[in-house]
Amino acid sequence: MILTELTMPEFEAGLRRTRTVLIPFGAVEEHGEHLPLGTDTMQAEDVCRRLAERRALFVAPPVHYGVCRSTGCHPGTVSITTETLKALAIDLVSDFYRNGLRFFVLISGHAGGTHNAALLDAGEVLLKRLPEAQIAVVTEYDLAAGEGRGVIETPGDAHAGEIETSRILHTRPHLVKGRGRAETPTFPKGILVRDKRRHWPGGIHGDPTRADADKGRRIEALVVDALERLVERLEAAED
Numbered sequence: 324m325i326l327t328e329l330t331m332p333e334f335e336a337g338l339r340r341t342r343t344v345l346i347p348f349g350a351v352e353e354h355g356e357h358l359p360l361g362t363d364t365m366q367a368e369d370v371c372r373r374l375a376e377r378r379a380l381f382v383a384p385p386v387h388y389g390v391c392r393s394t395g396c397h398p399g400t401v402s403i404t405t406e407t408l409k410a411l412a413i414d415l416v417s418d419f420y421r422n423g424l425r426f427f428v429l430i431s432g433h434a435g436g437t438h439n440a441a442l443l444d445a446g447e448v449l450l451k452r453l454p455e456a457q458i459a460v461v462t463e464y465d466l467a468a469g470e471g472r473g474v475i476e477t478p479g480d481a482h483a484g485e486i487e488t489s490r491i492l493h494t495r496p497h498l499v500k501g502r503g504r505a506e507t508p509t510f511p512k513g514i515l516v517r518d519k520r521r522h523w524p525g526g527i528h529g530d531p532t533r534a535d536a537d538k539g540r541r542i543e544a545l546v547v548d549a550l551e552r553l554v555e556r557l558e559a560a561e562d
Contacts, residue, residue: 324341324379324380324381324382325339325372325377325382326344326381326383326384326385326472334422337381337404338422338423338424339469340379340386340406341378341379341380341381341433342423342424342425342426343379343380343381343424343425343426343428343554343557343558344380344381344382344383344419344424344426344428345360345371345375345380345381345382345383345387345414345428345430345431345554346383346386346412346416346427346428346430346432346435347363347364347367347368347371347382347383347385347430347431348367348385348386348389348408348429348430348431348432348438349361349363349364349366349367349368349385349386349387349388349389349431349432349433350363350364350387350389350390350391350398350400350402350432350433350435350561351364351387351389351391351399351400351401351437352383352387352389352391352394352400352401352402352433353394353396353397353398353399353400353483353526354398354482354483354487354526354527354552355483355503355506355525355526355527355531356500356501356503356525356526357399357455357483357488357499357501357502357503357531358483358487358488358491358498358499358500358503358531359491359495359498359502360399360400361387362432362479362487362490362491363431363432363433363434364386364387364432364462365386365403365491365495366432366463366487366490366491367385367431367432367433367463367465368382368385368404368432369490369494369543369548369551370430370463370466370543370546370547370550371430372426373543373547374547374550374551374554374557377547377551378554379553380554381424382557383415383516386411386412386415387405388401388402388403388408389402389431389433389435389438390402390403390404390405390408390433390435390437390438390441391433391435391438392426392435392436392437392438392519393435393508393510393519393523394519394523394526395519396518396519396520396562397519397520398524401421401524405437405438405440405441405444405467406441407504408438408439408441408442409442409444409445409519410443410445412429412441412445412446412449412450412497413443413445413449416429416449416453416456416458417449417452417453418443419512420453420455420456422481424485424514425455425456425457426456426457426554426557426558427449427456427457427458427459428444428458428459428461428550428553428554428557429445429446429458429459429460429461430461430462430463430550431460431461431462431463432464433462433464434462434464434465434481434482439460439482439511440447442460442486442559443460446458446460455549457557457558457560458541458557459552459553461553463546464481464486464544466549467483467486467490467542467546468480468481468486468543469543469549470545470546470548471486471542471545471546471548474538474541474542474545475542476530476533477505477529477530477533479507479528479529480528480530481528481529482526482528482529483503483526483527483528483529483531484505484527484528484529484530484531484534485529485530485531485534485538486529486542487531488502488503488531488534488536488539489534489535489536489537489538489539490519490532490539490542490543491537491539491544492535492536492539493536493537493538494539494543495538495553496536498540502531502532502534503525503527503531503532504531504532505526505529505531505532506523506526506527506528507528508522508523508528510522512524
């Protein structure tokens with residue numbers, strides 16, 4: 324059930340079928356020269372919608388902005404602070420809880436470590452505040468990289484590379500502008516840098532030239548399967 328498409332009575336009826344909601348988190352972030360800035364949001368929302376076609380659950384509208392640290396110097400990246408993201412996640416889950424939801428999956432299409440740490444922090448706060456809540460925090464990328472091991476050819480593929488280019492070629496081929504080129508960032512270990520683009524000029528981590536739409540279709544199906552297993556475990560959880 325897509326939340327924004329429901330009427331008030333339909334939402335009430337939905338609560339009699341499920342108390343689970345998926346909340347997709349994304350980003351407005353560069354994805355090389357070939358992928359759209361909304362890639363992360365698109366991927367997270369897509370798998371939530373696919374799963375909603377299989378089983379009764381609510382899909383919240385996506386949060387389009389995230390914490391983008393490594394890509395902060397690249398044109399088109401628009402970031403929010405960790406404090407803002409954490410507060411937003413807490414507010415959203417709290418009000419879904421007030422509405423009767425009890426099982427929450429915060430699924431992020433953006434795999435930034437700082438971004439996801441903020442979501443995890445929010446989840447820990449919510450566990451203390453909401454006694455009946457069961458909460459999962461997962462990155463869509465982790466599911467894709469893990470489940471798609473037999474599909475992906477590029478070791479360490481991470482950002483705007485084979486995985487993400489394949490995914491967008493499958494779902495929105497008209498938004499893919501060429502293929503980009505293989506790249507690995509060269510950030511110095513343990514040292515913070517101001518000019519991040521100097522160490523990562525193209526904004527790609529992986530090899531988008533190995534991408535194709537069929538890989539994207541197969542990876543998406545594997546991610547939806549993994550997400551369904553996570554929901555099943557969450558709904559069966561006892562804390």
